[in-house]
Each structure stands twice: as structure tokens, then as C-alpha cells.
Amino acid sequence: MSAADWRWPWPGRLCLAVLRRNFLVWRKTAWSTVLGDVLDPLIVLLALGYGLGGMLPAVDGVPYITFLAAGSICMGALYGATFEATYNAFSRLQIQRTWDAMLNTPLSLDDVVWAEILWAGAKALKSGLAILAVAAALGIARHPSMLWIPPVLALAGLCFAALAMVVSALARSYDFFMYYFTLGITPMVFLSGIFFPVSQLPPLLAGAMQVLPLAPAVNLIRPLILGQWPPHLWLDLARLAATAVLAIWLATVLMRRRLLR
Amino acid sequence: MPLPPSPGAPPPALQVVELAKRYGRRAILDGLSFEVRRGECYGLLGPNGAGKTTTLRALLGLIPYEGGKIRMLGRDIPAQARSARARVGVVPQADNLDPDFTIEENLLVFGRYFGMPDAQIRARIPELLEFAALTAHARSRINELSGGMKRRLTLARALVNNPDLIVMDEPTTGLDPQARHLIWERLKALLGEGKTLLLTTHFMDEAERLCHRLGVLDRGHLIAEGEPRELIARHVEPQVVEVYGEGLADWLRSQRDRLAARLETSGETVFCYAWQADPVLRSLQGRDGLRYLHRPANLEDLFLRLTGRGMREET
Numbered sequence: 001m002s003a004a005d006w007r008w009p010w011p012g013r014l015c016l017a018v019l020r021r022n023f024l025v026w027r028k029t030a031w032s033t034v035l036g037d038v039l040d041p042l043i044v045l046l047a048l049g050y051g052l053g054g055m056l057p058a059v060d061g062v063p064y065i066t067f068l069a070a071g072s073i074c075m076g077a078l079y080g081a082t083f084e085a086t087y088n089a090f091s092r093l094q095i096q097r098t099w100d101a102m103l104n105t106p107l108s109l110d111d112v113v114w115a116e117i118l119w120a121g122a123k124a125l126k127s128g129l130a131i132l133a134v135a136a137a138l139g140i141a142r143h144p145s146m147l148w149i150p151p152v153l154a155l156a157g158l159c160f161a162a163l164a165m166v167v168s169a170l171a172r173s174y175d176f177f178m179y180y181f182t183l184g185i186t187p188m189v190f191l192s193g194i195f196f197p198v199s200q201l202p203p204l205l206a207g208a209m210q211v212l213p214l215a216p217a218v219n220l221i222r223p224l225i226l227g228q229w230p231p232h233l234w235l236d237l238a239r240l241a242a243t244a245v246l247a248i249w250l251a252t253v254l255m256r257r258r259l260l261r
Numbered sequence: 262m263p264l265p266p267s268p269g270a271p272p273p274a275l276q277v278v279e280l281a282k283r284y285g286r287r288a289i290l291d292g293l294s295f296e297v298r299r300g301e302c303y304g305l306l307g308p309n310g311a312g313k314t315t316t317l318r319a320l321l322g323l324i325p326y327e328g329g330k331i332r333m334l335g336r337d338i339p340a341q342a343r344s345a346r347a348r349v350g351v352v353p354q355a356d357n358l359d360p361d362f363t364i365e366e367n368l369l370v371f372g373r374y375f376g377m378p379d380a381q382i383r384a385r386i387p388e389l390l391e392f393a394a395l396t397a398h399a400r401s402r403i404n405e406l407s408g409g410m411k412r413r414l415t416l417a418r419a420l421v422n423n424p425d426l427i428v429m430d431e432p433t434t435g436l437d438p439q440a441r442h443l444i445w446e447r448l449k450a451l452l453g454e455g456k457t458l459l460l461t462t463h464f465m466d467e468a469e470r471l472c473h474r475l476g477v478l479d480r481g482h483l484i485a486e487g488e489p490r491e492l493i494a495r496h497v498e499p500q501v502v503e504v505y506g507e508g509l510a511d512w513l514r515s516q517r518d519r520l521a522a523r524l525e526t527s528g529e530t531v532f533c534y535a536w537q538a539d540p541v542l543r544s545l546q547g548r549d550g551l552r553y554l555h556r557p558a559n560l561e562d563l564f565l566r567l568t569g570r571g572m573r574e575e576t
Contacts, residue, residue: 002325017373024370025361097357103323104351105374105422106343261284261324 005260009110009252011118018102018115019122033123036083038130041076045069045131048195049140060197062226069135070222071194073128077153078160078214080127082185085120085164086177092116093168099259109259113252117161124157125150135225143227152224155240156217162247163213169254193218213243274299274334274426274457275320281328282315282481289315290326291481297426302448302458304468306560307478308568313461314354316478317430320459321346334425347375350419352429356411360403364395364414367403368421375422385421392447393417409440416447427451429460433467445470465560475560479568489560497558497566498522500538505530507550516544525565534558 026033049065049072059067092098102112132149135141167180191201192214198206209215216236223230230236275297282290290312297303307313318324320333322342331338336345359367368389372382390396393413403411412432419427432448433441441464448458448471462468468475469489477485477492485492502521504512509531513524521533521541533541538555545553 014374014376017370017376020373021359021370024366025359028361096360097353097355098359100353101357101359101371102374104321104346104349104353105371106347106376107374108343259323 005256006253008249009114011114012108012111014105014107015111015115015118018107018112019119022115022119034130038076038127041072041079041127041131042134044075045072045135065140066225067197067222068195069131069140070225071218073131073135073149073153073221073225074156074192074214074217075189075194076131077124077128077157077217078185078189081120081124081157081160082164082181084123085116085161086168086171086180087174089116089120089165090168090171090174090177094171103259109255110252113165113255114248117158117165117248117251120161120164121154121157124160125154128153128157141225141227143225145224145227145229148224149221152217152220152237152240155237155244156213156220159213159217159240159244159247162244162251165251166247166254169251169258188212188214193222210239213240216240271299272335273297275459276332277316277320277329278331279329280316280319280326280331282312282319282324282326288481290319290329293329293478293482295476295483295486297457297459299457300452300455301473302452302460302471304472304475305459305461305478306463306465306468306475306564307461308463311478311568312481313478314430317428317459317461320428321349321351347422348425350422350424350427352412352415352419352427352432354430354434356415358403358411358414358418363400363402364390364406365399367414368418371418372421377422382421385423389417389420392420392450394443407440409436409443412436412440412444413447416444420451424456426457426459429458431461431463433462433464441467465564469560477564477567484567485563493558493560493563497562498534498536499558500535500541501556501558501562502533502535502538502541502545503530503554503556504533504545504551506552508548509551512544512548512551516541527565532562534562 045065045068049068053064053068056064058064099112103109129150132146136146164180167177167184171177188209191205191209192198192212194214198209198215201209216239219232219236220230220240273296277296278294280290280293281288293312293316295303295305305313305316315324319326320331320338322339322345325339333345334348336342338345359370362370365386368386369379369382372385373379386399387396390399393416395410395414395417398406398410403414406414416432419429433444436444445467452458458471460471472489474488475486475492476483485496487495498521509529513531521535523534525532525534535541542553542555545551
């Protein structure tokens, strides 16, 4: 590969055309995707929050459903971004060959990859915000600090989307995504403080999970739900930002190797 | 078809000079040179694996290459590929229409990839639909269309940016005869409008009908180039008798070396290439089991002459 293949991708204006394409498709199928992206984490929140929560004492000093709300928001965002940037993006890349058609126009591959990551990030934001809105509507949590959640979710969503895009760049078939879900997403969901505080984990494991992007997102959003300021605000933001930058760059480099040779 | 007039010889639409491309140790393109003149239809012929699709991808700036030079519509490729692609329409080998959209939406969304404003694309859609004979289906979804309709839509989509050059990778592969004829007629209409066409094909009738000039690509470079009729005359005897059926071996033993300038066997058929067909035809009289077809030499004969009759598999 030449030096140009390793450069940082800068998106161009035409990126918007790809986002608009995805938006037009989404508008046609919005209801079915809303079911999957929003209803799933919502059911988890309500069932576990009220059902399991009813038998539990306060967790970290708050009712369990309030504790779980932050986790559900992050989990919704994670699944929203990951499904879009794996199964859906891969079908446009490999099955429908939509990307090939795009590359025959003035669009560059960098534009297309950026647009797909931004789009999957937007779906993460949408899923997370829907659960946030329900939590607020049910009175599970109502604090002015919750207004800071959307920008944090946007950054986390970008992170989740870019990581999933790296996986898509390496995938040869849909089967490959099972590995990512089983070995990446599921452990992350159970070990990042969504369902129980990470203080319950062996310290070594808890520390290791902080490197992955779900834990910093939970660290940031849980205090905001509880009306507090995140204790390690800048550290967690920096972790998310660094992961996003690295994953966007890696996804683009891998896609260049895959498609432009 | 005769060459279009070329007053004052404008610069060619496309220049490919000594193009070289390898994957690992395997050379795919090896010193490929050709030019496409403005307003002509140029056909790249070649067996599978000859490098046709690789060539088109290199022209569009989608793959790096190790040696040579490409200039398309006055731009250097790959340095100015994006601005060149803005003036080019592409019909890919496999349809990649957007299955989530109607015909109209496909055109609208594709036009946006060129940065065209919606109003401009919408104004263009009716004439594109008419060109593709799809006006009645504007709101149909892609999976409701026949193969021929999809191909016509792909062609219409390639015209959304009003390109100067249209690049087509096997535009009629997989279509039935009626659908192919309709595509050919549309492509001729484009030539009539002064568009430049570059196509790859392995249909010899397609090449003969459409192309002003042909390049025969094999093992990564051109092994012959010229106008179809002239190429055939240069490389192949004018008369062909195809002989097959019972008693073929008998007839061959008795007649070999006396009749045709050249004999070739392919499967169950013997091809006799001759300057005069009469002696061959006379020798076939009274042999009941044998069947034959007498015809003038065509591009297929040329192609097989130049690239051989062996099977080519992609490796």
C-alpha cells in the first residue's frame, strides 16, 4: 500500500447525498426498525427495572430502575449503531453493491465510509434518545443535567458505529458478525456496568472493560441521569473520542484495502 | 458502422498508454495502450480474465496501477479521477440498482451523488424514463422489473449527469434477444447525440453492430485493433463452412489438406476456413450423415483465431 492509503479520511460535501439516501430508505421502513432498536431495550428496562428492581434494595443509593435507565440508554445506542453498521451496511457494501454504484460517481470511498458511520451513529442517537424520553416521561429520572446526554450519546454512537464498520470491513459474509456479537458486544453489555455496578467485578476485569467504549459511555450518562456531574468527565470523553478517531481511521483504511485494489 | 467524421481531430476522449497492473506476481495488465476518439463506440473484446474489467476500474480511478498513463476527458487518472467521473456514466457488469427505491427514486438519489440539485434532477427524470422506455413504470419497485428493464434503468441512471463518455461493462450479458436489441438501439441513439461509448463484451454480434473500432485484449494487452470488417479481413479467410454430424472423421480423412486453407476442430464441429467455399461444399455432397453451415467469416472467427479455442477460467 502507498502512503496515501494510510491517510486520515476527510469527508466531502457529497457525503450528505449518501446520508440522504439512507434517510430516504429509513423513512420507508421506520416503523419496523423502531420496533427493534427502541422496543427491545425498553422492554429490558421496564421488565428488569420494575420486575427485578422490586425485589432489590437500592443500587448505588437509587431505585434499580433509575440505575438501569442509564444502562438501557447506552445499550440501545450500542445495538442501534452496531446493527446498522454491520448487517445493513454490509448488505449495501457486499450484497446490493450499492457502494460500487456510488464509487462510479464523484463520491470517494472516504465519503461513503464517513456517511455510513455518521448514519449508524445517528441511529444510535435516535435509539438512546427514545429511551431517555420514555425514562423522563415515566418519571424514572428528571434532572436538568440530562440535557447533556444527547451530545455524549452522539459521541458514543459514533464510536460504536466506527467499531462495527471495522468489523464490516473484515467480514466476508453475514456469519462473521456472529463473532462480533458473541465475543464483543455481549460481554461488553454484561461487564460495562449496565445491569450492575462494575464494582461487583474483579478489579482487573473492571479495569479492562474501561478500555472498551461502552463503559465510558455508562460512566458519563449514569451521573447525568441522577442529576450529578460525571466524576471523570474529561477522561471518559477522551476515551470515547480516541476510540472514535482510531476506529474511523482503521475502518477507512481497511475499506480502501478491500475495495480499491 | 462507418467512422464518424472527425473535423480538426479533437483530443481523444480517452488515452491509455502502456498501462501495467499486477496483483502480487500476476500481471493483469501488461503494456495496454489504446485510444477512444470523441463520438465513437470503442469495444474491448477479450476472453474471461483478459483484464477487461480491471481496465475499466483503472480508468475510473478505482484501483492504483504500477505503470503507464491514463488521460480521460482531459484529466489525469487517478489524480483527477473524481472530476473525470463527474463527466462519465458507468453501466456496471452486475446491476446495482437500489432495491429499496422506485425507479424514479433511483434516478433522484443517484443524481445527488453528482451534487446535482433536486430540481435539476427532477427536470431530467421524464426524458430519462422515456429514453429507457420506462415511463409507465416510474413508481415501480426494482424487484418488480424484468432483467431487460433493470438494464435499461441502469443505462438511464448512467445518463443522469449528462456524461460525455459512457463506460459499459458487458451491457447486455444475461438479457434475452429482444431486450438486447432494445439496448443496442438505445446505444445507437446515444451515438447519434454525439456521446462517446466504451464497452467491453464477449458477444461478437454486439461488437460488430455497435463498435466503430475494436481492440482485442488478451493477457493484459491488445493483440489486434481496428474496424470490425477490416480486422476480420486482415486475420481470417473470408469463407467458413462448419461441418458436423455422422461420418465427420471419414470425410476429414479423405479430404484433409485439399479443401480449406485452414481447418479447426472444436468439440464435434470442424471449421473450414477457405478463400473459396465451392470445393468444400462439393466434397460434402452425397454424404448423408453430415450437416454443414456455409457463412462469411465473422468476428467470432477472428476472436477464436486470435485467442485460441481453449477454455479460459478465471484463476
